[in-house]
Amino acid sequence: MKPLYDGKAKTLFPGPDPNTVIVFFKDTVTAGDGVKRDAIPGKGALAAQISCKLFELLHNAVPSHYIKQRDERSFLAKRVQIIPLEVVVRNVAAGSIVKRLGLTRGQVFDPPLLELFYKSDALHDPLICEAHALALRLATPHELSQIKDYALQANAILKEYFLGVGLKLIDMKFEFGKTPDGEILLADEISPDTMRLWDARTNESLDKDVFREDKGDLLTVYREVARRMGIL
Numbered sequence: 001m002k003p004l005y006d007g008k009a010k011t012l013f014p015g016p017d018p019n020t021v022i023v024f025f026k027d028t029v030t031a032g033d034g035v036k037r038d039a040i041p042g043k044g045a046l047a048a049q050i051s052c053k054l055f056e057l058l059h060n061a062v063p064s065h066y067i068k069q070r071d072e073r074s075f076l077a078k079r080v081q082i083i084p085l086e087v088v089v090r091n092v093a094a095g096s097i098v099k100r101l102g103l104t105r106g107q108v109f110d111p112p113l114l115e116l117f118y119k120s121d122a123l124h125d126p127l128i129c130e131a132h133a134l135a136l137r138l139a140t141p142h143e144l145s146q147i148k149d150y151a152l153q154a155n156a157i158l159k160e161y162f163l164g165v166g167l168k169l170i171d172m173k174f175e176f177g178k179t180p181d182g183e184i185l186l187a188d189e190i191s192p193d194t195m196r197l198w199d200a201r202t203n204e205s206l207d208k209d210v211f212r213e214d215k216g217d218l219l220t221v222y223r224e225v226a227r228r229m230g231i232l
């Protein structure tokens with residue numbers, strides 16, 4: 001089947017009807033703007049299953065593109081036009097913000113901090129403010145307000161859920177899409193590829209930082225997340 005779009009970690013295929021797509025998870029893992037990359041057999045299936053379970057968990061609170069799981073490495077979703085924004089919500093300082101603002105890794109943000117990045121490969125996804133998003137017409141003021149509400153609501157639900165299985169949700173990246181009738185939906189994926197999770201007791205990373213920073217076996221930690229979520 002000819003893909004609609006082939007990304008770094010996922011491929012989108014046409015779904016059974018024109019309003020749907022199949023989101024297929026690859027075993028590729030990339031970091032540092034795609035500079036560091038590897039193929040880890042089994043990674044795609046774990047990220048897919050974790051993502052499906054998390055979209056199902058959010059189902060009643062945050063409208064999303066997720067329809068249903070198809071098999072162990074793909075799900076069926078509503079076809080949307082992706083809004084070129086990466087919406088990052090941070091509960092604890094880690095990653096890029098530590099360097100950018102000279103913070104201490106592990107510092108808590110209360111309330112959670114929401115940041116916008118402009119999805120542009122040519123510009124390397126720069127951090128932008130709301131005024132920029134509006135000036136670039138990436139979303140209308142109403143859409144932007146919905147996007148922020150959904151992202152913070154999803155963070156609150158996921159944070160509480162993960163704490164219940166012994167994991168701290170440090171930060172995560174959301175993407176949103178628009179349906180042909182203008183509805184804003186949470187889209188893309190929600191997996192340890194796009195969030196930071198630390199063991200609640202030891203603060204050990206159970207996410208893509210293991211790959212970014214060469215600090216262990218990615219498959220082992222993704223399996224551990226899946227196991228705690230009752231998937232494996």
Ligand code: UDP
Binds near residue numbers: 088171173193194196
């Ligand atoms: N993130 C992502 N895709 C990106 C950039 C970030 O999924 O292109 C996620 C990342 O996994 C982390 C959160 O967004 O959970 C915040 O990332 P950060 O800004 O700290 O950037 P990084 O340290 O990953 O470069």
